[in-house]
Amino acid sequence: MATYIQNVKFPAFLLVLIVSVPLAVAAPGSDNKPNIVLVLMDNFGYGEIGVYGGGVLRGAPTPRIDSIAAEGFQLTNFNVEAECTPSRTSLMTGRYGIRARQRPDGPPRGIWWGITEWEITLAEMLSDAGYATGMFGKWHLGDTEGRFPTDQGFDEWYGIPNSSDRAFWPDSDSWQEGAHPDLEFTYVVSSKRGETPKKLEVYGREKRKTIDREITDHAIDFIKRKAKTRQPFFAYLPYTQTHEPVDAHPDFKGTTGNGSFADVLAQTDAYVGELLDTIDELGLKDNTIFIFTSDNGREGITRSFGFTGPWRGSMFSPYEGSLRVPFLIRWPGKIPAKQVSNDIVHLTDLFPTLANFVGGDIPQDRILDGVDQSDFFMGKSDKSARESIVIYIGNVLFGVKWRNWKMLIKEIDEDSYAIRTMAYPSIYNLLIDPKEEVPEGFYLDDTWVDAPLWQVIEDHLASIENDPGAPGP
Ligand SMILES: [Ca+2]
Ligand SMILES: [Ca+2]
Numbered sequence: 001m002a003t004y005i006q007n008v009k010f011p012a013f014l015l016v017l018i019v020s021v022p023l024a025v026a027a028p029g030s031d032n033k034p035n036i037v038l039v040l041m042d043n044f045g046y047g048e049i050g051v052y053g054g055g056v057l058r059g060a061p062t063p064r065i066d067s068i069a070a071e072g073f074q075l076t077n078f079n080v081e082a083e084c085t086p087s088r089t090s091l092m093t094g095r096y097g098i099r100a101r102q103r104p105d106g107p108p109r110g111i112w113w114g115i116t117e118w119e120i121t122l123a124e125m126l127s128d129a130g131y132a133t134g135m136f137g138k139w140h141l142g143d144t145e146g147r148f149p150t151d152q153g154f155d156e157w158y159g160i161p162n163s164s165d166r167a168f169w170p171d172s173d174s175w176q177e178g179a180h181p182d183l184e185f186t187y188v189v190s191s192k193r194g195e196t197p198k199k200l201e202v203y204g205r206e207k208r209k210t211i212d213r214e215i216t217d218h219a220i221d222f223i224k225r226k227a228k229t230r231q232p233f234f235a236y237l238p239y240t241q242t243h244e245p246v247d248a249h250p251d252f253k254g255t256t257g258n259g260s261f262a263d264v265l266a267q268t269d270a271y272v273g274e275l276l277d278t279i280d281e282l283g284l285k286d287n288t289i290f291i292f293t294s295d296n297g298r299e300g301i302t303r304s305f306g307f308t309g310p311w312r313g314s315m316f317s318p319y320e321g322s323l324r325v326p327f328l329i330r331w332p333g334k335i336p337a338k339q340v341s342n343d344i345v346h347l348t349d350l351f352p353t354l355a356n357f358v359g360g361d362i363p364q365d366r367i368l369d370g371v372d373q374s375d376f377f378m379g380k381s382d383k384s385a386r387e388s389i390v391i392y393i394g395n396v397l398f399g400v401k402w403r404n405w406k407m408l409i410k411e412i413d414e415d416s417y418a419i420r421t422m423a424y425p426s427i428y429n430l431l432i433d434p435k436e437e438v439p440e441g442f443y444l445d446d447t448w449v450d451a452p453l454w455q456v457i458e459d460h461l462a463s464i465e466n467d468p469g470a471p472g473p
Helices: 063-070 084-093 097-101 122-128 164-171 205-227 260-281 347-358 444-465
Strands: 035-041 073-075 132-138 156-160 187-192 198-202 233-238 288-294 327-330 339-341 388-393 396-402 405-412 419-429
Touching: 035 205, 035 260, 035 347, 063 260, 063 288, 063 327, 084 097, 084 122, 084 347, 122 132, 122 233, 122 347, 132 205, 156 205, 164 205, 187 205, 205 233, 205 260, 260 288, 288 347, 388 444, 396 419, 396 444, 405 444, 419 444
Parallel strands: 035 233, 035 288, 073 339, 132 156, 132 233
Antiparallel strands: 073 327, 156 187, 187 198, 288 327, 388 396, 396 405, 405 419
16 A cells, blocks of 8 residues: 555544444335345446436437336446456445455465455345345356355355356467366356356357346246245346447347447346336336346446446546446335435445345444445435445555545556556546546645545545454455
8 A cells, every 4th residue: 555545644533333223114024025136237337228328329228227217216426346346245245345355364366356255245134134045147256165156145046156258268269278277167057055056058158148148037037936935035137248248149139230239238128127027017016126237337448338428437447437337226115216316325335225124134243334325215315324435446445435526546547557646636526527537636725625535535444454354265
């Protein structure tokens, strides 16, 4: 960490654990608890879908995804982490990714990434609250024994353990068999709770075309099976698109006439529509929380075709195009329809918020970074329960957002990915300069923002100092 940061003097006060009293939302008896369907896209920018300025502008209308906004709450300042694994850690644990990987004595490579068994996942919390839990899609939080989804609270899983990067390998002309003992093609796998995942098929470019179709089919089957019981369910769909390679299903390839990305956008909208129709036809609409979001902004690769809307940059950067993604939530009768807010919300907030919606337990023995947004989502408060987030790339702290202000103590060169440590932090007013084009070098009217911005960093670093790190592996 830079000298600049090390010199910060920590305030004497201690961090405050984010612990909330569960709301009495769910009626007694698990059969009255709301079902949860959570769709998580991969490397999917803020600007892809219609209600965020995409859709037809991107060559494919997205009426089904847009309908979630019409029937629910749309956030325009929903923040994630800058890459897959820390972001999925935030979602699953309610803790910033840095907390899962900060232990300095872990193995240097291979094992020490993702989350260890010690972490209490969203699926474990919901499982303990009486939920059936199914995951259909990409995990990317650990691929060794004891760390698969079905070791971490999911009753069943169909999908891929790691990144879709590996879908290139089987089709590569330059693949070298036996190059390293850890190297093997990724397989589509399935497992039940506690089982070793069964390898089904090699995940190559052909499989890439059909896997999101299969994820949808498996999830619909799960939802229909669970609807016959009185047990509430959590269906988690981390789709593999629109991570590269973006390969549309044969049913959609060429259908938009606007290229593979638009075809996949149309495909995704149709699949989300099938999920919504399933919920509605089963009579579960009013008793199901439906969420659509993404793990991080668009791909960083040149010509990868993703779109961040008005925001600068792409994933692996500290800019808004990396951190701000679509977030739509529908729960008819509980969450008011047609709501839009630009207040800051973070992916870590889903854990405590969903825990409060369902009467689940929030861990008391560890630091949670997420805050309970249930009052905000349900219209009982017109303000988000948080005003700030911290920004990391890997283990490096880049800066902070507070209200409409942003401070970067490091910037990144978007061509070379070189990190620049700023002698004077870059300050951006995101309402005046949404694209982060010109740091406010002479913000003489507004130097007061230093105080709240640095306070967020100081509080966060104090909490990290006091955090022993996740035990494991
Ligand atoms: Ca991702
Ligand atoms: Ca666990």
